[in-house]
Amino acid sequence: MNERKVRIAITGGIGSGKSFVCQRLVDRGVEVFNCDDVAKRLMREQRSLQQRLIALVGDDLYHDGVLNKVAMARFILASEDNARKVDGIVHPAVAQAFIDSGLQWMECAILFESGFDRLVDLVVYVDAPLEVRIDRVMRRDNIDRAKTLEWMGRQMNPDEARKHSHYVIINDGFSDIDKQLNEIIKHIKTHATDNSIHSRQTRAL
Numbered sequence: 430m431n432e433r434k435v436r437i438a439i440t441g442g443i444g445s446g447k448s449f450v451c452q453r454l455v456d457r458g459v460e461v462f463n464c465d466d467v468a469k470r471l472m473r474e475q476r477s478l479q480q481r482l483i484a485l486v487g488d489d490l491y492h493d494g495v496l497n498k499v500a501m502a503r504f505i506l507a508s509e510d511n512a513r514k515v516d517g518i519v520h521p522a523v524a525q526a527f528i529d530s531g532l533q534w535m536e537c538a539i540l541f542e543s544g545f546d547r548l549v550d551l552v553v554y555v556d557a558p559l560e561v562r563i564d565r566v567m568r569r570d571n572i573d574r575a576k577t578l579e580w581m582g583r584q585m586n587p588d589e590a591r592k593h594s595h596y597v598i599i600n601d602g603f604s605d606i607d608k609q610l611n612e613i614i615k616h617i618k619t620h621a622t623d624n625s626i627h628s629r630q631t632r633a634l
Contacts, residue, residue, distance in 0.1 A: 444562030
């Protein structure tokens with residue numbers, strides 16, 4: 430009986446460059462499950478999910494099958510309880526899609542907040558100096574420093590996230606990403622049959 434592949438998640442705070450690291454994997458021919466992209470696709474295409482969201486948010490959430498992003502944003506921003514209810518519908522669907530995909534690698538921005546770390550065996554945290562992250566976000570999204578810091582403040586504290594991760598990749602614009610990935614992949618392959626790897630998925634948040 431073949432043992433299943435070790436599942437690995439890549440996460441990191443806004444501006445850390447986790448998508449860049451995932452792209453380096455894609456360039457190697459590794460398919461990466463992108464939680465954000467899949468969530469958007471399911472909200473566009475999965476009728477059962479749409480019906481549950483409509484029941485929660487209201488009949489104006491979809492027009493001819495197209496998501497009314499303004500209505501969704503208005504509902505989510507109205508209260509934390511509303512946001513949790515939407516997550517309670519979307520997150521399980523995304524989690525099931527990941528399991529069904531059979532893929533080994535996942536990219537998830539809110540890995541710990543969503544509980545998706547329980548779906549994987551190992552977590553790779555992409556990190557970068559604060560000022561580098563701030564500069565990246567300001568340039569990418571054309572927003573000011575105050576707004577950038579506000580967004581960062583909504584995410585899990587990096588120190589806390591690192592404690593729950595198995596590996597850290599430094600993406601400061603100077604460090605060799607491929608070398609770090611090579612070391613991680615080598616370590617994972619070496620210990621792929623180690624039962625302790627699989628047991629780590631039960632760690633507490």
